[in-house]
Amino acid sequence: MSNFAAARNALLSVVNRKILSSKITTVNKDINKKLEIEINAFKSLLDGIEGKFRKCEMLYITYFENIDHAVLSGNPATLPYLMDCTFIDGTATLRQVFECDDRLLYKEIIDMNFQSFILMISSIYECLVTLSEVMLKKVIIHGNKPPQSSPLHDYRTFLKILISLGYRRNDELSTCINGFDAYFDGYLLTIYSLRNSFVHGYNQNLASDTLTYKIIRFESHFAATSPLLNVDVFTKEVLDRSRDFINSLYGTLARASSHYRKSLPA
Known part of the structure; x- marks a missing residue:
């Protein structure tokens, strides 16, 4: 299973060092109390990201890698x-x-575990936004009642707008996120469309084309006949690219805030 220890330890080292040297401000916490920089809460956030990702790996290997x-x-x-x-x-x-010996039950199990996979991946992305807003100055500003979390596609959009308006500059964070544009542009809206359908609706969003079991709710990046929509292919791509993004973002946040003159959030 995936191990993020090297990138995680580098990130924790930066946070510990900033706390010990009193290089902490409340600029983000004043907007949203959950963005307070506290080492145990920070470790819990990392534990949540990594634990959910390992659960996605287990779902993929158990149910999707060798799907029938x-x-x-x-x-x-x-x-x-x-x-x-x-x-x-x-x-x-x-x-x-x-082990399953019934066709309809097998379909139900695949459907339900695909739903779990999508909900877990969506949650990971929202936790990564929270992580970014703990470490770096906020990108999305809400009024008096901030939401529980912010979707990654909103975060990307706001970051690009702030840069285009000159309120933020292209930096390590934007370079990191832009490096995954090809994946995010293709998959992120479909993931969130599926997520919202599962949370607010009842459709399974999967069906057979007589040969393969496919996703039938998707955004315009995909063609209906694309093999990329096969459940096994789609979940593998999401898993691989998400793993890469977690490692890349951990490293980016550590580098962007490590200079001894910088305070957190940087």
Whole structure:
């Protein structure tokens, strides 16, 4: 399973150093109290990001990596479906066995775990926005009642607007996020469209095209017949790019705030 220890430790080192040297301001906390810089809360935020990501990895490996498109397309010939997974995280080992002998139940399990995957990824992205706004000066400003969290696509949009207006400059944060534009432009709105559908609606947003099991709710970046919408392909791309982004953002936030003259939020 993924290990973010090197990037995490570099980030924690910067925060600890700033706290010990009293290089902390309340400029973001004054806008939103949850952005207070406190080491235990900061560790909990990182734990939440990494724990949710590992859960997404487990969902992908257990249910999507070797998904049986034939069964999901109506052919039960290969049932029962069996997946025996062993997950290793440091010195910890977890074995998970998934076996199903019914086509409709298998479809239901895939549908529900895809929903869990999307909701978890969406939550990770919102936590990464929170992390950025703990470490760096705020990008999104709300009134007296800030929302619980801000979607990553809103954060990207506001950051680009502030830069274009000259209120912020192109810096390490914008360079980091812009480096993932190809992925975000293609996938982020579809992820949030699916997320909102799952939270506020009842559709599963998956269906078979008679050969493969695909996402049927998507934004204009994708063509309806694109293999990128196959559940296994889509979840793999989201997982890989999200892993890369977490590592990149951790490193960016550490570098952007590490100078001894800078206070947090930088």
